Amino acid sequence: FNFTYKPLFNAEGEVYAILHAAMDVTKQVQLQKQKDEFLGIASHELKTPVTSIKAYAQVLERIIRSEGDEKKASMVSKMDLQLNRLTSLIGDLLDVTKIQSGKMTFNPVKFDFDLTIADLVEDIQHTTSKHTIDIDLQSNAIVFADKERIGQVIINLLSNAIKYSTDANRIDVKSYVQDSEIIFNVRDYGIGISKESQRLVFDQFYRVGGSMQHTYPGLGLGLYISAEIIKNEGGRIWVESEEGKGATFYFALKM
Ligand code: ADP
Numbered sequence: 001f002n003f004t005y006k007p008l009f010n011a012e013g014e015v016y017a018i019l020h021a022a023m024d025v026t027k028q029v030q031l032q033k034q035k036d037e038f039l040g041i042a043s044h045e046l047k048t049p050v051t052s053i054k055a056y057a058q059v060l061e062r063i064i065r066s067e068g069d070e071k072k073a074s075m076v077s078k079m080d081l082q083l084n085r086l087t088s089l090i091g092d093l094l095d096v097t098k099i100q101s102g103k104m105t106f107n108p109v110k111f112d113f114d115l116t117i118a119d120l121v122e123d124i125q126h127t128t129s130k131h132t133i134d135i136d137l138q139s140n141a142i143v144f145a146d147k148e149r150i151g152q153v154i155i156n157l158l159s160n161a162i163k164y165s166t167d168a169n170r171i172d173v174k175s176y177v178q179d180s181e182i183i184f185n186v187r188d189y190g191i192g193i194s195k196e197s198q199r200l201v202f203d204q205f206y207r208v209g210g211s212m213q214h215t216y217p218g219l220g221l222g223l224y225i226s227a228e229i230i231k232n233e234g235g236r237i238w239v240e241s242e243e244g245k246g247a248t249f250y251f252a253l254k255m
Helices: 026-066 070-100 113-125 147-163 222-232
Strands: 002-009 015-023 109-112 132-137 142-145 170-178 181-188 236-242 246-254
Touching: 026 070, 070 222, 109 113, 113 132, 113 147, 113 170, 113 181, 142 147, 147 170, 147 181, 147 222, 147 246, 222 236, 222 246
Parallel strands: 132 170
Antiparallel strands: 002 015, 109 142, 170 181, 181 246, 236 246
């Protein structure tokens, strides 16, 4: 039960009664738990068929390409791209349920920070013909952290930079060491984020408002998951931005 007490005052300012309310929260907690469990099961169940469809699409593309039908092959290749999107959305939902149930696991390994960033930038550069991603990697750091999870954060920040700067064609990626911290940042020249929203973008489901929701697809989970990952690795994550001029997302890991 959730108890609340509220004193009632008379004209002299003396307490003449105490209002006492009790609310049964067991049911609410139970419902929330059921919802979380459902989300976990649903995203897990969605993952299996999508993975299988993806495998078939890739085989199909190879067969069609070997037969020389470029037009059909490019249609299947577009299917494959959308399947990637679906896989990543389902992955985000799964991660959220893992975070909420405290079951997100971290396997730290030693890895070359700059090299990892360079590889990921190269991968993501292939997904955009409009943007040129400039790199200036100077951390020279070997990091001890979960490489996959840190990579996930970098990909999240890079894909947001691309997604929210459709009118720009430049993105800058940097790494360096400052005050015993290894820092990554990605700067875009897109729509930017207002001061009020900057505090909120790392919240679960938060998306900067209104009609923009239809222009830029997403669930509002990427930055929340990224923040949880960086927190778990003992680091910090933040954004600097001026609306209309672009945004710079940072994360810092302890040396
Ligand atoms: P999603 O992109 O799926 O909505 P995120 O959690 O990655 O979810 O981001 C939350 C919100 O923060 C986005 O909806 C967008 O409004 C804002 N945002 C994130 N990255 C940028 C960026 N580089 N420029 C402008 N706005 C951004």
